[in-house]
Structure formats: structure tokens, C-alpha cells
Amino acid sequence: MTGPTYTARTRPQTQQTLTTLLPLLDAHKLGSDDWTNLERLAYAALDMGRVDVADKCLTRLLAGFPSSPRVAALRGAILEASAPDAALKFYADVLELDSGDATIWKRQIGLLRRLGRVERAVTELCTYLDTFYSDAEAWLELADLYASCGHRYTQSLHALSHAQLLAPQNPFFTLQSAETAYTAGDLPLALRLFLAVVDMSDGDDADRERDAPPMGVTVRAWFGVKLCARRLKVEVDVGKGRGRESASGTESPKHAAVLEELAGERLRVAYSSAGRAGEIAQGRGEVFAWVAASD
């Protein structure tokens, strides 16, 4: 009961929600389901830029539930669409009365970011996460804030590690950590994490796996393995001692060359699998060329 359930915001779907629910505005008597639908209608209207419709929904909802926190969140969203500064003030007022309202707090942080006040957003988000630690979504947002608005990849990596702790079985969080580590220049760590993604998303049946083409997130992880291993191999070859220094103190891989070869092999399998030839054919040439370039 924290808010409307998330639906993918493709335009046709939102438009459909809007048209099917629009008659609700003229309905005289509302059933118990209709209040939720009214909220959905308001958010759909906001998505489609129909602030007037959303306003009408809000008026009815406010009449029904004057002190509901969900309605307050909707009111904030409508204000955000029309007058962002007023919305910011509204959020501050609500939070002053009830400083533990997580929904409003998150909206405030999101709005701060959109208004370009990144420093403030980062501080607020850190305080938020110190209170509501188990919000993995917010940790991802913090990581994104660090990475995109300040190029502070090390901090981003730290935020992502919290998300990983909260969902250790999620390969996508690990993959993002790996890519952030790669961008931060911590190649040994990135390689380890890419391999961890492969380990996580691959099955356990080695014999069957060896023939089956890697799919989805695994392909991306193999690309990462290949990239890291290639650069690490070059650095070892050039003779920088035991490879690159890792900021996190991770050991350099012992078999960089073998790993690169294996990654190349897996990528070839992925892009030459017969079943998906059609959709994959256009990129195959480039991938093969790239894989071959280093062999």
C-alpha cells in the first residue's frame, strides 16, 4: 500500500489507461476499486501531460482521503509537473510534519536531482539510506548519481556494493559493479566481478553448458571478461611487474591470456548459434572482427 504498482511507461499503454479510466471523473459514486483507479488515472494523465485531468482526480481524492500520505505523494507529483519549486516547498512542509515519510522523501530527492541540485540530492539520499538501509533501488540511484553527475566511480562502486549485499543473487547488480569498476580503472576487480556474473548466471551442468550458447547477461559479462583480460594481458606483457595496481587490493589474474581466449570462444559461440541467426546476423561481423583482433 505504498503507492501505485509500477507499470511499464510505454506511451500506448498509458494512453489506453487514460482513455479507459477517464469516465471515472464523471462517475457520481465510487466503489472501493475506483479510488485506486482514480490514482492510476492521475498518474497516467501526468505521464501524458494532461495536468488538468490529474488535478480533477486530486480534488476528488482529497475530498475522500484528506490526510492520506498516498494522496500527498500524488499532490507532490502534480506540483512537480506544473511548478517544481512549489513542489519542493510542499515536500519540505510534509517532511517537517512527518520526517519519517519515505515516499515523500524519495520524491524530494528525485526532484532535487532533476532540478540540478545534485550535491543536495546526494546528501539527502545518503541520509535517507542511513535510515532506510534496505532500499536497494535507492542504492542504485545513489550509484548512478555518483557515476553520472560527478564521475566519482569509486564512491559509486561503494554504493553498488551495498546493493549487492542486499541482493547477493542478482547478477545485474554485480554486472553494474563490474562495469563501474572497469570505468574506475580497477581492472583486476572488474575481471573478478565479470567472472562472478558468469558464474552466477551460468548453469552448473558443465557438459551441457559448454555446447549451449551464452544468453542475455552472460554475453555482456563475457564481453567484459574479454576487455579486462585483454588489457591486463597487455600490461603484463609490457612488463609492469605483476600487472596493474588495484585500488581495492584485488590480485591480478594468473591466467589472463587463457581467460581472454575462453571469452573469445564463448562470444563466438554466442554469435554463431543457429537458432538466433536472423536477429544477430547484422552485428556478427563486427563481433568476430573484434574478437579476432586480439587473438
Added chain:
Amino acid sequence: MSSSAVSLYLDPQIRDWVLFPITLVMILVGILRHYVVILLQSPPKKQPREVIREQRALTQSGVLRATAANSPIPPAFYKSISRQLSGAYEAGTYLKDGPPKKGDTPPTAPNPLSDPAAMDGMMAGMKTQMVMMVPQMVIMGWINFFFQGFVLIKLPFPLTLGFKSMLQRGIETPDMDVRWVSSLSWYFLNFFGLNGLYRLVLGDANSADSSRDMTTTPFSALAGPTAPQDFNKLFKAEISNLEFAEGMYKWSAEGVEDRILRKYGKITA
């Protein structure tokens, strides 16, 4: 045995004017009670940030420790988070009133009867108790006063003598067939047996069933999560847990390189 069964005839008026009214009144009172409890419920109290932060501070180390033996994060990160948490617990940063000062005496546990916050919770419990107790007492008095010693119904199946005290309360006869049910016993059968019906009518989370509340007292809430906790002590205890977990720590990606290479047959052994 059969002769005693035919020797007793029930007036159909008893069925119409006693059996049905008692059942109906009990059902209606249960439903009424459900709605009164809903009315009496006060909205959950809003908690300021600092209180939530204090209550949830332990989840941070909990999450960290849960996966310590096979942790998804590299050693450097694990150590830094672990150190930071134990430092914060030691200093009392997460306490809602801020870190304790040097000269402060440790706060004594507040008396639950004088603490207004605890009192509120207790009053809410008392109110539901009253809503439950009063109507049941009234119904029981009503039955005892008007229908004492009535035989209301004959069960369609035979029972052993052990059920006599359960089914014929209020009637002191040594040799009446156990299948006859007295009015007071009918009340108790309804009292304990109507929960299934309420669940059908009002849904699972109803508060119409009063037999459940008999076992709880308003003071039992004090032993639950609302009891005042000394978070400072909990935090101090958590520090040693963190140390212990750090000893068990192992990065799940520790041997991943060899694992993958072995799986695809690139290295042996």
C-alpha cells in the same frame, strides 16, 4: 437408552424463541464487535526519522553478516563497511538522542505505567478487551437469567459420557442422554465455534472472534516490540557479532577464475 431418548420432547417454540435467537445474537454481536474495533483503531503513530534510524540501524550489520561466509563484495569493501559500522555502534551515532556524553548517567528503563507512549498502546489493548468482554458478559447473563436449565437441541449422533460436563452445563442430571445440549453449553459452543463463520463473512483478518482474545491481556503488549529497548546495549553487543562475522568472511569471487577455467576445461585439477 432409546427409551430415555423418546421420553423427552422439545417444544418447537424453544427452537424458534431460544435456540435461534441465541445463535443470531451471538453472530450479530461478533460482527458488531468487528466494526467497533475498526472504529477504535487509531492510525499508526508517525515516527520521526531518528527513531526509525535507531530501530533499523541493526539491519545494516545484519545484512552485512548474513552473507559474510560467501560475501558478494571484495575484502577491502567488506572491511571498510564493517569497521565503519562498529565505529558508529561504539560511538552511539545511531542513537536517537545522539551519542551519549561522558558525564551522563546511563538512562534507566522507564516505568511502562508512567511512560505516556507505552500507556497509549496499553489503552488501545484495554479498549478492544472491553469491547470483547462487555457484550459476552451481557449475553451470558441474559442466557443465565432467562433460559437457565433449558434443553435446546439434541445432537444427531451419540457421544460418550465424558462430554456431559461440556454439553449439559447448568443441568444437574446424572442420567440424561449426553446428546441433549443445555442453553449455557450452546452459548459456549457458539463462543468457540463461530470463528469459521466470521472468517467467511468478514474475511481472514477479522476481529469478531472473541475466544482468541481470552488468552491475551493488555499487558502482554509490553513484552512485545513496544517494550523500551536499550539500543546502546544492543549496538555494543552487535560489535562483537561483526568481529565474529569478519573472521568468517570469504569473498564469493575468491576462486572464481579457477572455477570458470576448470568448468570449460581450460585448466585441469
